[in-house]
Amino acid sequence: xxxxxxxxxxxxxxxxxxxxxxxxxxxxxxxxxxxxxxxxxxxxxxxxxxxxxxxxxxxxxxxxxxxxxxxxxxxxxxxxxxxxxxxxxxxxxxxxxxxxxxxxxxxxxxxxxxxxxxxxxxxxxxxxxxxxxxxxxxxxxxxxxxxxxxxxxxxxxxxxxxxxxxxxxxxxxxxxxxxxxxxxxxxxxxxxxxxxxxxxxxxxxxxxxxxxxxxxxxxxxxxxxxxxxxxxxxxxxxxxxxx
Amino acid sequence: xxxxxxxxxxxxxxxxxxxxxxxxxxxxxxxxxxxxxxxxxxxxxxxxxxxxxxxxxxxxxxxxxxxxxxxxxxx
Numbered sequence: 001x002x003x004x005x006x007x008x009x010x011x012x013x014x015x016x017x018x019x020x021x022x023x024x025x026x027x028x029x030x031x032x033x034x035x036x037x038x039x040x041x042x043x044x045x046x047x048x049x050x051x052x053x054x055x056x057x058x059x060x061x062x063x064x065x066x067x068x069x070x071x072x073x074x075x076x077x078x079x080x081x082x083x084x085x086x087x088x089x090x091x092x093x094x095x096x097x098x099x100x101x102x103x104x105x106x107x108x109x110x111x112x113x114x115x116x117x118x119x120x121x122x123x124x125x126x127x128x129x130x131x132x133x134x135x136x137x138x139x140x141x142x143x144x145x146x147x148x149x150x151x152x153x154x155x156x157x158x159x160x161x162x163x164x165x166x167x168x169x170x171x172x173x174x175x176x177x178x179x180x181x182x183x184x185x186x187x188x189x190x191x192x193x194x195x196x197x198x199x200x201x202x203x204x205x206x207x208x209x210x211x212x213x214x215x216x217x218x219x220x221x222x223x224x225x226x227x228x229x230x231x232x233x234x235x236x237x238x239x240x241x242x243x
Numbered sequence: 244x245x246x247x248x249x250x251x252x253x254x255x256x257x258x259x260x261x262x263x264x265x266x267x268x269x270x271x272x273x274x275x276x277x278x279x280x281x282x283x284x285x286x287x288x289x290x291x292x293x294x295x296x297x298x299x300x301x302x303x304x305x306x307x308x309x310x311x312x313x314x315x316x317x318x
Contacts, residue, residue, distance in 0.1 A: 008316060173302065180305035183312065227298040230291075 005194030007187045011114055030110045031118070038099040038112070067095065071229065078233035082240045089129070090236075093122065094229035101182065101221030105214065113224075114182040116175065123175035126232050134239030145242055174231060181224050185217045250315055257311035264304020271296040 015027035049064035057065055071091045075083045097113060104111030113119055134142045146163040147156065192213060195206035275293040279286045 008312075173306075176306060176309055177298070177302035180302070180309040184305055184308050187312075223294060223298050227295060227302075230295060 003194060003198040005191060005198070007190035007194065010186060010190055011111070011183070013115070031112050031115060034103055034110050034112050035100065035118075038096060038103055041103075042095045042099055067091075071095075074230055075233055078230060079237045079240060083233065083236055086133075086236055090229050090232055093126070093232060094225055097122070097178065097228050098222060098225035101225060102218075104182065104186065105217055105221060111182050111186050113178055114186060116179045119175040119179040120171070122178075122228070123171040126174060126235065127171035130232075130235045130239045133236065134242075137240060138242060142239070142242070145238060149243075170235065174228065178224050178228055181220055185213070185220055189213055189217065250318070253314040254311040257307050257314060260307020260310075261304045263307075264301055267300030267303065268297055271300055 013029045013031055015029055016033055017028035019025075019027045045060065045067075046064050049060035052058065052061060054061060068091070071094050072087055075087045075090050079086065100112040103109055104114065134145070138144075146160050146167065148159065148163070151159055189210060192206045192210045196203035196210060199206075271293055275289060278289055
């Protein structure tokens with residue numbers, strides 16, 4: 001009995017409700033379904049969790065408040081006082097990526113952030129938004145971001161293009177970091193799962209490794225959401241405070 | 244050389260980038276353990292930086308892995 005191991009099959013997008021409007025394919029896909037589930041769950045946690053307004057919070061209110069405080073603290077520490085107006089954006093980003101990553105770990109589900117177009121959309125919004133914030137706040141002086149202080153002139157000729165390049169590469173590193181982590185993790189889960197299924201009783205060893213990998217993937221899911229959010233805060237801080 | 248064989252070799256070579264990831268992650272957590280061993284009170288402040296550093300070091304290695312997948316399945 002030969003079991004064919006196809007680790008990348010889990011990333012295929014399937015149309016749940018085929019829909020074409022004016023020649024454009026706007027079908028409701030499995031990715032869209034899981035994004036909807038993530039948004040519904042986040043809204044339920046925050047809205048229903050804080051419904052009681054208890055002074056001593058119960059379990060759900062505690063969870064909602066902890067997630068709020070975690071992101072609020074991160075924004076205030078890294079962006080400073082001028083970052084308060086960006087808290088809803090960072091909170092949305094953090095919670096969406098966190099829930100999307102966790103929902104992808106459910107067996108037979110779909111990993112939304114394992115599609116480069118999803119992570120690139122999020123990273124592009126961050127990059128374009130942060131650049132616009134910087135230009136609106138500082139005008140032409142925004143370009144001072146690429147000229148570090150106290151650098152002798154000959155070195156500047158080399159340094160400014162490097163700074164510019166590392167700034168423009170941000171949406172790509174931000175998106176590929178999240179995408180590659182999710183892709184690598186879920187591919188490894190599928191490969192070891194394939195081993196466990198295909199070698200009979202000896203499959204208990206790859207199964208053990210798979211269990212440890214799931215634990216690692218839970219950590220990576222939370223960590224990647226945190227890293228995306230904190231890098232957004234750091235980029236905002238760069239644009240608002242210009243250093 | 245057949246395209247499929249060349250793809251396999253290219254993907255295998257691209258995975259060498261993960262060596263850097265391993266070394267980098269080891270460095271980050273070695274620094275964390277050293278600093279907490281010298282001054283345990285600072286653990287709460289240093290740990291978020293350690294996790295951020297771990298994720299960034301891992302990301303660089305995974306860029307190489309993404310190239311490997313790109314070579315194998317896109318070209």
